[in-house]
Amino acid sequence: MPTILVTGGAGYIGSHTAKRLLEADYHVVVLDNMRTGHRWAIERLRRLAEQGSSQFVFVQGDVADTALVVRLVHEYGVEAAVHFAALSLVGESMQHPERYFAENVAKGIALFNALVVAGVRYVVFSSTAAVYGIPERVPIAEDTPTHPLNPYGASKRMLEEALRWLGEVHPFRSISLRYFNAAGADPDGWLGEAHDPETHLIPLAIRSVLCPDEDRVAQLLGYSPTQDQPLDRPPLRLFGTDYPTPDGTCIRDYIHVSDLAEAHVVALEALLDGHPTDCWNVGTGEGYSVRQVIDAVERVTGRTVPVVEAPRRPGDPPVLVAEAKKLKRLGWEPKYTELRAIVHTAWRWHNAALELVPSSQNRAI
Ligand SMILES: NC(=O)c1ccc[n+]([C@@H]2O[C@H](COP(=O)([O-])OP(=O)(O)OC[C@H]3O[C@@H](n4cnc5c(N)ncnc54)[C@H](O)[C@@H]3O)[C@@H](O)[C@H]2O)c1
Numbered sequence: 001m002p003t004i005l006v007t008g009g010a011g012y013i014g015s016h017t018a019k020r021l022l023e024a025d026y027h028v029v030v031l032d033n034m035r036t037g038h039r040w041a042i043e044r045l046r047r048l049a050e051q052g053s054s055q056f057v058f059v060q061g062d063v064a065d066t067a068l069v070v071r072l073v074h075e076y077g078v079e080a081a082v083h084f085a086a087l088s089l090v091g092e093s094m095q096h097p098e099r100y101f102a103e104n105v106a107k108g109i110a111l112f113n114a115l116v117v118a119g120v121r122y123v124v125f126s127s128t129a130a131v132y133g134i135p136e137r138v139p140i141a142e143d144t145p146t147h148p149l150n151p152y153g154a155s156k157r158m159l160e161e162a163l164r165w166l167g168e169v170h171p172f173r174s175i176s177l178r179y180f181n182a183a184g185a186d187p188d189g190w191l192g193e194a195h196d197p198e199t200h201l202i203p204l205a206i207r208s209v210l211c212p213d214e215d216r217v218a219q220l221l222g223y224s225p226t227q228d229q230p231l232d233r234p235p236l237r238l239f240g241t242d243y244p245t246p247d248g249t250c251i252r253d254y255i256h257v258s259d260l261a262e263a264h265v266v267a268l269e270a271l272l273d274g275h276p277t278d279c280w281n282v283g284t285g286e287g288y289s290v291r292q293v294i295d296a297v298e299r300v301t302g303r304t305v306p307v308v309e310a311p312r313r314p315g316d317p318p319v320l321v322a323e324a325k326k327l328k329r330l331g332w333e334p335k336y337t338e339l340r341a342i343v344h345t346a347w348r349w350h351n352a353a354l355e356l357v358p359s360s361q362n363r364a365i
């Protein structure tokens with residue numbers, strides 16, 4: 001089986017995709033600088049590989065280290081890359097756009113350059129629905145014009161364009177996957193979402209109903225109620241109740257991280273089979289409002305989410321729902337279309353995270 005370079009494989013979506021690749025018998029080389037990645041995720045992947053026949057290698061380093069990337073390609077016979085490594089906080093990108101152009105655009109281009117030089121011909125790239133900005137119509141088709149509203153979305157759009165031109169000139173093809181809202185956790189309980197800071201709705205809603213000593217994910221990230229700073233347990237802020245939607249709150253398309261991981265395998269196999277360079281949406285086609293998410297969290301946890309209504313968050317489009325025609329044409333179908341099922345996997349992860357790793361691994365680096 002081919003060897004796949006997975007940049008950002010110690011992070012949320014990258015680790016779930018690396019797991020899926022190992023399960024599909026690919027060999028995996030993870031390159032991650034551990035800026036937001038997790039040692040425990042790497043340890044879980046290593047253990048998974050030991051149980052099967054795939055080779056798993058973790059290298060701590062930066063995607064912009066051209067010599068390192070070229071060496072890894074040659075040493076491990078890398079045939080394709082899946083590029084997750086990036087900064088992805090929309091709010092931060094509005095405050096420090098230069099960071100997003102340096103970390104995402106400049107480093108992404110350095111990586112693609114190294115891959116082309118080393119002879120890698122296939123890349124699957126983590127793009128985002130944020131490239132569309134406020135779409136002309138919903139569900140959003142893949143040929144919808146892109147007008148990103150923030151430097152984060154712009155940085156992803158620029159890399160899509162760079163990939164397109166690399167494909168025009170070199171024997172090189174790519175698929176950019178425009179994810180909608182990644183959510184949930186590995187149903188086996190091996191991996192899950194642990195961003196720091198966390199900005200996403202589902203993990204924040206779950207954390208709002210947990211006592212500090214119940215919050216295994218916070219403890220994995222190194223917070224503990226015994227530390228000087230007790231865990232802050234603010235209520236969930238509901239950003240905007242006056243949107244032109246049935247209940248006044250924003251509607252999003254929540255795509256389970258395992259379905260997302262599977263989409264990367266489909267994209268990779270399509271490229272290996274000769275598929276041309278393209279951009280594909282990854283979403284379920286089902287939209288849920290913020291209030292519906294809160295309701296799902298309450299039903300799954302059996303607890304009341306403490307909510308305060310807050311003004312709209314700048315830059316939030318009212319409705320983002322995908323039309324994922326291109327993926328579906330290749331046989332991909334999301335398994336998780338029910339919001340409650342997605343939330344259930346996230347709830348399990350928040351409850352179980354700490355028990356999953358040996359005590360020496362119980363903290364992020
Ligand atoms: N989470 C979402 O809902 C979502 C939605 C759309 C797109 N995306 C994109 O998906 C990708 C993964 O997102 P995530 O939520 O898993 O993020 P994450 O922060 O959990 O993972 C990113 C990983 O990349 C690593 N990394 C960052 N910069 C690096 C560099 N220069 N060199 C090497 N490693 C580096 C980090 O250490 C981390 O392990 C990102 O590109 C993000 O923009 C995420």
Ligand SMILES: O=c1ccn([C@@H]2O[C@H](COP(=O)(O)OP(=O)(O)O[C@H]3O[C@H](CO)[C@H](O)[C@H](O)[C@H]3O)[C@@H](O)[C@H]2O)c(=O)[nH]1
Nearest residue numbers: 128129130180181199200201204237238239250290313316
């Ligand atoms: O504390 C919170 C957090 C979020 N929300 C609301 O919940 C919805 C979902 O917000 P998330 O922050 O979970 O996700 P976003 O839709 O803002 O962003 C996600 O999807 C985008 C594309 O749609 C980008 O890809 C981005 O990287 C990814 O995080 C939004 O309406 C947001 O306003 C709240 O009300 N309170």
